[in-house]
Amino acid sequence: MATNPNQVTEDGYVQPVVDVPALTRLLDGEHAALRDKVRAALVEHAGLLVDADEMDRDEFRDRVRDAVVEMAGTGLTASHFPTEYGGGGDFGATVAAFETTAFGDLSALVKIGVQFGLFGGAVLNLGTKRHHDAHLADIAAGRLLGCFAMTETGHGSNVQAIGTTATYDVATGEFVIETPDDSARKDYIGNAARHGTMAAVFAQLVVGGPDGQPQNHGVHCLLVPIRDEAGEPMPGVRIRDCGHKMGLNGVDNGRLWFDGVRVPREALLNRFADVSADGVYSSEIESANRRFFTMLGTLVMGRVSVAGAGISASKVALTVATRYADRRRQFTTDDDQPELLLLDYGQHQRRLFPLLARTYALHFAQDGLRRHFDDVFSGRATSEQVRRDLESKAAGIKALGTWHATRTIQECREACGGAGYLTANRFTALKADTDVFTTFEGDNHVLLQLVAKGLLTDYSSEFGDMSQFELVKFVAGMAVDQVVERTMAHRLIERLRDVLPGDDKWNQESGLLDPTYHLDMLRFREEHMVAGAAKRLKRGIDAGLPAGEVFSRVQDHVIATANAHVERLMLESFIAVFATLPHGDNRVALGLLCDLFALTTIEADRGWFMEHNRLTGNRSKAITREINDLCRKLRPLAVDLVDAFGIPDELLRAEELLTWQ
Structure with missing residues (x-):
């Protein structure tokens, strides 16, 4: 207490x-x-x-x-x-x-x-x-240490186009694993350079077809030994160390080549597809694309976990920076008074407290994602809709959570001045080790495009079989009203039909600290963007432009739409948790943080809200004043709010920042 x-x-x-x-x-x-x-x-x-x-x-x-x-x-x-x-x-x-x-x-x-x-x-x-x-x-x-060999030098996010092949030899009952060229070498593979003895290798599965000609059945996974008991590479396996990295140098990332490496037929991980001894390929999932997405969907835990790790790293940085700012003094307003604590300055509060509020919002969204993940993989939730929703949420929260970590760690380092630059005070490791979070388990921009695909098609059955270019054609073939009808936008538009452009009546219907107002603003932004993206896609196709060019022209809009969607999910998660709390001081404290997250999110995109007549100049200024007031109210609570993360002092590794007098 x-x-x-x-x-x-x-x-x-x-x-x-x-x-x-x-x-x-x-x-x-x-x-x-x-x-x-x-x-x-x-x-x-x-x-x-x-x-x-x-x-x-x-x-x-x-x-x-x-x-x-x-x-x-x-x-x-x-x-x-x-x-x-x-x-x-x-x-x-x-x-x-x-x-x-x-x-x-x-x-x-x-x-x-x-x-x-x-x-x-x-x-x-x-x-x-x-x-x-x-x-x-x-x-x-931990007796069998292994690798996850999916990424290739020439193919990272585009897993369907990887070059490694696994060709079935019916005469021996073996798969032959081959790296055709250096662009197909497995790259950045953790555990490969020093400790791994087996790899889960993703490769194009080639099996003889009905006419006897080799047929590519798409990407599948096989277990391939890469080292013997003495730690030496297995015959046909070449291993090279990736070398020193920006961070995470305790992880032995390496590169793998396979030169005609043979593994038994049983090495194929065959939950979704199998090859018989006589070389007949079979799968209960007929569509190759759907089979591929189903297979990758089972590996969503990586994205869920990385999202949580990024949020936790943000908590470490905020704990160090907030505690430091509650001890470090700088300047005075009166020669007879002691210097002020950094955390008493309004600008310092503005730097740290919105990040703290967003960290709490991400935590609650991540916690909901964790429960969603548990429901799907424990078998309690089995529908395709629920699984697609999980994949979309995992992609979106991973993207925003890891970007938030990068931004938060940098801001906290700066907020600690020169002391934050010392290796002894943890920020060196935090910055270096989390930087890659934005690109592994999926590049964040690519992941947000995945989120937007789901929004545009409302997770229709067609979604699982579509490339991004096929998606463009699909959406263009829909009536735009069909996209809007699936959203909440049409309901908001009905409510606003009598409000003239530029009128701030809608904005004045609720107080600035009304959670209904916060949600309506973020929902309106999201759904307006969804409808706008659909219109732009259709307009490009109607103009006769190639699907690839249409998608490229709309990418900025698509990514902004996905970002808006995830921020709305974050706010809904925060409000849902707040609603369950008993009346008391902790409820009040979290209410302040929730309001701060909502208003700083609106403030950060105030240009968009003004362009779409949802925010006037006066209302925008009032939001900024309210944010500053929330920061002042949070000032006495800040250290307690970061201490609640429960990070042991031994793990902060910031003795010089936090122990001096």
Whole structure:
């Protein structure tokens, strides 16, 4: 419980007092006990955060491996595996553990993600019982370290076009894995350079057709040994270290080539497709595109987890910067008075508190995403609609969450001045290690296009089989009214039909702190953008332009639409949590943060709202004044609000920032 008593300001405002342990329990949610176990395990390995700067690369990598294997022994890293293989059958618990692990060394976090989420997830979700029995227990215990070999030098996001091939040889009952050229080499593969002994290799599956001619059945995944027991590359496997990186140098990223490597037919992860001994390909999913998207959809845990990791890294940065600003003094307004604390300056509040509010909003959206993920992968929710919705939310929150981390860490570093630039104070590692979050598990711009596709087609059955260019033609063939009718925009438009352009009647119907007003603003922006994107696509096709050019011209609009959609989801998640809270000081504190997130989101896009007659100049100025007032009200609560994240001091690694007097 915070020690400051309730205070009443001159205008009668009663300053709330944050119950920090209760707020931590709210943030930790249903997996609070698990998160506490992870915190304790991280403290045991907190030396990694300090020693990483002193060790050479191989020593650092081996220390990270040892930490990962030790954590595997606690059962905290593979909770999503079935109980018979050493897990707990709880997908949500694995995501919660991963989010919390991001408070510690991020090389260890990423290696955990590669080993148990990507490699282990491929075996679990794409394989069948024969693969589970052979490998899952060893993967869960860290005895079998593996790689997720999807990305190629020439193909990152466009997985369907990868060049690696797996050709079935009916005479021997083996698949032959081949890297045709350097653009098809597997690149940036975690665990490949030093520790991995097996790889889940994604390749074009080539099997003889009915006429005896080779037929490409698209991308499938096979398990391929890459090292022998002595740690030497297997015959036909070439391995090269990717070398020093901007960050995450405790992860042994490497490149893989396969020169006629043979693996048995059973190496194919055959949940969705199989090849018989005599070379007959079969799958219950007839469409190659739908089969591909179904396969990738089972691997969505990576995006869900990276989103949570980015948000957790933001929490670390904000905790350090806020605590520092509550200790560090600079300048005075009166020679007889002590210098002011940084956090007492309005501009410093403006720098940190909107980021804090957005972090809380992202946390609640991520928590909803984690529950959604658990429902789908536990089998409680099975409809195609629910699965598509999960994939879209995972893509959107991952994009906005990791961009937020990059922005927040930079702002917090600057807010700590020169002290924030010292390697000893964690920001060096935070900046370097999270920078790649914006591009791995999907480039953020590509992910937002995925979100927009779903919005434009309302997750219609046609969506799963479409490329982006086919989508353009599909939307252009729809009546634009059909797109609008699926949204809430038409309802808002009906409500506004009697409001003349430029009139601020609509804006004045609600107070600035009315959550209905906040939601209406963000919903109107989203749905107006959806309809506008559809109109632009149709107009381009009607003008006879090629689909690719039409899509290129509309990309900025598409990405803005997806961004608006995710911000609306974030606000809805925040308001939903707020509505469940009992009356009391914590409810008041979260209400201030929720209002701040909503108003700063509107303020950041005030130009759009003004262009579309949803905001007047006077109303815009009033929003800015209200934001400044919210920041002043949050000032006495700020340290408690970051302490509620529950990050152990040992993991902040900011002694010089936080311990000096």
